[in-house]
Amino acid sequence: MRAGKFLFVVPPIFFIFTSCFSKKNDSAQTFRAASVNTVIAKEEAKDTKISTFGTVSYKTKHDVSSLVEGSVQNLFAKEGDFVRKGQKLAVLRNVQMENQKEQYENALCSAEASLSVALSKLREEELSVQSRLLSLEKQELSIRQKEIEYENACQIHRNNEELHKLGGITDVSFKSEELSLQSQKTSIDIAKKEKQISSLGLTDSDIVLMGYAIPDSIEEKNKLLVKLNTRSVQAQIQSAKASVSNAEKSLQSINRLIEELTVKAGVEGIIGARNFEEGEYVAANAAVFTILNTSSVYAVFSIQEKDILKYHEETPVNIELPSINKSLSSVISEISPFADPQSGNFTVKALLNNFDRSIKPGIFVKSTILQTDNPVFVVLPETAVIQSNQDKNRNIVYTVKNGCVVLQNVEIDSIENGKAWIKSGIKEGTVVIDKPSPFLKEGENVVTN
Template sequence: MLLSSCREKKEEVFNNTIAVKIVNAQEKFLDNELSSFGTISYKLKNDITALVEGTIYSFPVKDGQYIKSGSVIARLRNFQLEIQKSQCLSSIEAAKASYDLTSAQYNESVLAVESKLLSIEKSELTIKQKEVEFKSKQKTFEKQKSLYEIGGVTDYNIEQLELELGSLETELKILRKEQEISCLGFRKEDLIFNGIVPSEDDETFHKQIVELNTRTAKAQVASAKAQLDSAEQQLKSVELLLEQLTIKSPVSGIVGQKYYENGEYVNENEKILTLIDTSSVDAVIYIQEKDIVNFSIGTQVNIEIPSLNKNVKSTISEISPIADSQSGNFSVKASIGNSDNLIKPGMFVKCRFQKNEPEQFPCIPNTAIIQGTDNSAKVICVIKNYAVIKNITIKEQKNGYVWISDGIEKNEIIVNNPSPFIREGQLVEIIK
């Protein structure tokens, strides 16, 4: 039998309902804290050098040993300097003897000048005495000559008186010439010739004469004194070099590396040891390019040193101006006090930075996102019981949650753990 109907056929409607669990997008504060890692690095490294060449005969320090400032690090020996010291001591003795000799000669010169001055004064007195005698004899001669003219005195007597008078006159001339010779160098004109203005005071004039006539001896004393000073200065220089053979630490720190051992010869200005100052160290932390813009010098940082079970607070003291060419990260330094020297360079550290003040963003569990990347993802919203797919921009992901900066609003209903079979526009049934 053939049956037929003229009833209109109704259009089929896709009406498969799927059960889903939901979460509400709640605004939560995003604690903009960045976690990173790094290592401990020393701040200051001192390369200690030998200022004087020599052979090491004592080098008691060891790698990793803590050295206090002023401690003896090494002792060297230089036989040439020891020989030079002996030679300097001999030179000082010779120079001292020469100085003593010239000083004595100078004193003798002063006494000789004083003696000559007295001799000149004596000569002047002798001349005056002879002048008196000559005048007296001259008067006697004149009287006898008057008597001779009247026949009271014989020719012999007159002749004898003439001889005596002539002898006194000749003796007086000789004394005056001798005085002139003795006064050479002791006259006012001698002072003027040598650039000395003669004093009118007798005592000062006397000193000027002594100074003029002892110049050579005084110069010899000055020369001997200069030689003695030079020898003593050479000895001080050699002793200073010998002191440098005992090398002391200029700062406190840990021995990083020794470059020589006992018995080895060290050249001048050669590095023998590297000392690391660990009284204060740096935590060197590495931050990605996208995060470095949130930090500046002075930003607080919490540092954890797991090996010491220690936590310290510090601030950023230095930010590298250039990113690492391989990793693209920037290095950041934070200073840490280390007075007890427990923190060692190379130790691993964990760090937490506070980027800025916390902000509120819509937040959902990370189980609610699909096709997620670091910066974007998709979620399925429930709008009037229908599934609607939305693109979102991720601000931060941590601790199982996602903070969303764009794409959804507060209190929007989001499908949690969405089924891979759910389709946009599909009717959904919310279950608890």
């Protein structure tokens, strides 16, 4: 009986004990901390390169024009042709200039003929003056001879005068002798007068009167007298030379203008435009051709307004030219000072060397712009950042501090390739819950995995 009573009582006690133990375990399950996956926030330098598309443009262009008007007579180049500096591109014609050139050529011939006549006349005048000088010398010798003869005749007459007194000479003979002496005296006087007339302009007084000193030698004196007595002809020569010079200058001027009718390339490059055809009239200074200098070209592309402050001149750029299977490295050489009013983009240029002329203006380019000083951000997986339900502009991360959930507001720079680049809100080393449950609440205990 006792043994049976004992066995009967034990099962209820065991049941009560088992039941209490089960209730205790249920209470522990109720307060167990949630298990979460976490990541550690890290700092990384963000590669801020961007890729954009554009086209190739010429570096400079040069309008080739003529300083004078005319009609197109010949064309030697077409659009797309490569031309070198100084190469003949076209020839114009101006009939008025051709007629004017003929007039100037005739004027030059006339002036040269006048100069030739004046030079001949000068030679004749010089010979004439030299002849006069020689004639004066001859007259001087003749006068001296006559004076000697006259002195001799006078001496004879004086001797005969004694004979006449003695009756040795008749009165008729003596009288005839006196008349002969008088004739000789008159002849000498006439010769002196003739010499005086012939020496007009050839005397020492004439030299002094013209402001010159009398030369010491006869030869120099005669040269000076020739020069002084041919001044009028020398003036004619100077006038004729001036006429020749003016005619030559006029002809040179018209020739230079006619040379402008031959249109030549001022630079090396590609003909980008031919603005006239044969037979068409070309006004003065009108552009006949436009030459594009392609020894260097620009890769032209656009950068969005939000990115423009990240880049500056000398920023490295990689340029790809798919059509010619070519890649080049360059730097930004120009940035437009203002944005396009329609797209809001800024135009950017990078200079490319093109010595082989393989890069043609207008072809497609792909540009990758690099940044040398990459900014540093705190990086998290994109799945760790939650957008607030109350404020769409508010971004939240669930951090873990001392085993509890703490919500942190963060400012995001960008989300790229599954990464969130965070400007502010958390620091490197912060423990952040990845893919947080929407049922997690701030302050809740969690267990990290």
